[in-house]
Amino acid sequence: MSKLSKKYHNFFILRMVAILAASMIFSVGAFISIDITSRGAQASNIEWSVTLNFSETNGSTDYVAFGEAPDANDGPPVDSYDEPKPPVPPEPYIRAWFSDSLPVPYNEIMSDYRKYPDTYKVWNLSVRWVPSDYVTSTSTTISWNILEVDDSEYISVFLYDGGGNPLKDILTQNSYTFTCSAMIPQSFTIICEDLNNPPETPGKPSGETDGYHGTSYTYNTSTTDLDGDDISYFFNWNDGTNSGWIGPYANGEICSTSHAWQSPGMYNISVQAKDVYEEESGWSPQLLIAMENRAPNIPSNPSPVNGTAGVDTNAALSWTGGDPDTGDIVTYDIYFGSETSPPKIVSKQSSTSFAPSLSTETTYYWRIVAWDNYGLYSTGPVWSFTTASSSPGPGPSPPEPNVAPTANASASETIGLIGVLLTFDGSQSIDQDGYIKDWSWDFGDDTNETGEIVTHAYSNSGTYKVTLTVTDDDDAKDEDSITVVIVTANSPPSNPIVAGETTGKKNVEYQFTAISTDADNDNISYIFDWGDGSTSITGLFPNSTSTMQNHTWTSPGIFIVSVYAEDENNAISDTVELTVLIDVQYCDNIGHFIDSDSDGIYDLFYSNMTGDKTVLGQKDGSYLIDSDGDGNWDYIYNQTTGTTTQFKEETIDEIPWTVIAVILVALAVISIIIYFYKKGYF
Secondary structure, eight states, X not given: OOHHHHHHHHHHHXXXXXXXXXXXXXXXXXXXXXXXXXSSOOOSOOSEEEEEEEEETTSOEEEEEEEEETTOOSSSSOOTTOEXXXXXXXXXXXXXXXXXXXXXXXXXXXXXXXXXXXXXXXXXXXXXXXOTTSOOOEEEEEEOOHHHXXXXXXXEEEEEETTSOEEEETXXXXXXXXXXXXXOOEEEEEEEEOOOOOOOXXXXXXXXXXXXXXXXXXXXXXXXXXXXXXXXXXXXXXXXXXXXXXXXXXXXXXXXXXXXXXXXXXXXXXXXXXXXXXXXXXXXXXXXXXEEOXXXXXXXXXXXXXXXXXXXXXXXXXXXXXXSSTTOOEEEEEEEESSSSOOEEEEEESOSEEOOOOOTTOEEEEEEEEXXXXXXXXXXXXXXXXXXXXXXXXXXXXXXXXXXXXOOOTTSOOEEXXXXXXXXXXXXXXXXXXXXXXXXXXXXXXXXXXXXXXXXXXXXXXXXXXXXXXXETTSOEEXXXXXXXXXXXXXXXXXXXXXXXXXXXXXXXXXXXXXXXXXXOOOEEEEEEOSSSOEEEOOOBOTTOOEEEEEEOSSOEEEEEEEEEEXXXXXXXXXXXXXXXXXXXXXXXXXXXXXXXXXXXXXXXXXXXXXXXXXXXXXXXXXXXXXXXXXXXXXXXXXXXXXXXXXXXXXXOOOOHHHXXXXXXXXXXXXXXXXXXXXXXX
């Protein structure tokens, strides 16, 4: 072969080697590209998508995408729209990701699509700058296409910093530039909001318009929401009670609920709706219903059985009574004697039994009249029985002197509100040698009532002396009096406003203040639960007067201080809580530090993962954390910046797999060149 031919031959070989090397590099690049894009199964059912591009002054770039799809979920769990970020490139690099509390490898999401449509969505965005020297900060710009954002259904799309401060209106501005410190993740949120329409006013409730008090009836309603939101319903029963919020129900779904009115009367039922964003509709048209009262059951099942002969003179009478309307108070008039039309001897006793004095060989007639507490009554038939003849023995004993009855009103209610029925109960009254035939009540407001158990409502507040007078079968009487206090409905104090230190050291006294107001201008006391097993109860303060209370904790910990207000009439507010860290500091969401000896240096780490405490390490002013208790450092906490990063041994640098791939390609090319050289082609 001539020199010229050999020269062209060698050139051909070199060109083939170069083509082979380029092909291998292209193949590796293609493999990298395929690997990255195949990490998330990008479904095609995306309603809208926005790409955020990141660039910094040294030339590093990155991007993430967010949006909505009808079949996506908001995570967890992971779905096909959650695309994890590829492995980190060689330093320096800028890296951005979304966080949704998803497990590895989805804890850093490259594409985060959520359920469509909605009126409110939040995306949590993080950005980290990793320079070659791990120290130098950079200027970073986030940019986006406004037209992409405009494709969404939202009328407000804002970029906020980690503290919730608005930075940019993404719908009208296309970029945001900020200084990105080295190694410290920068937190942002993207909040999308749409105008939320309240539900339409529900239709008039449907259901029974006539019924009986004490019986439960079912009522239905429904409405729609222009935004397609789920809906809850609130029924006002017009008797001082309500259903509370029921639901949520699907948009347009019928809501059914039941209610029983405890008193007869006319009631207007109305209903209100609200969506999942607490937007409430107007009140529906009212449904007028009538709850009637039914008379008590006709007394039946007499004992002794009607017409029975040979009844023992010690026998007691009994019968079956009751009322078809649940909750009614039923009392009984007893008519008894040897006449065929017996006289009334007992008025409105509550028991369904009676023990009269009986003579031998006598026919007795009796009947029962049942009364309810609304004035309706039912009359039973006249029954009869005949007593047995006397057995041989001594003659009758001379009559004993009558013992007067004992009145007892202690089973009555003694505290109530204006216009609310109270129950007055004289059933504890007794007569030792006969029976009580009459119970008479004087309520102390110029009104009276008869019966063993009665109800009464007062029209004015005040203190009333209520007197019960009982009369026995020999017309002997006795009285018992009770005191009844009637007040206006008392409003509880407002939830107290509590202020004080939220961080501190053990064995140091700290001051806390609380203040509440009372709509009734009542005096107020405050109850402090310090979270360490101790409490403080103040005296009564004038309305809207603050109290100052001091407390010292003797050990480190996280203490929940609970405070509520109580007025002089024992109405209490809801409890307000304040978290106080004593020689403790939170460490992101992985746990907290504990300074056990209160010297300003944290000694222990409490892990949220395990619930155990481990000893902290220190390095260059930072804390080393063993979060899982395996003896190895997992995190490093920088006190200066207040950031937590994963711990990485300095002696071992992780080489990105892309660099390894390029090195392998280069080695392959060099090996080929050496091979051809040894074969004499060069």
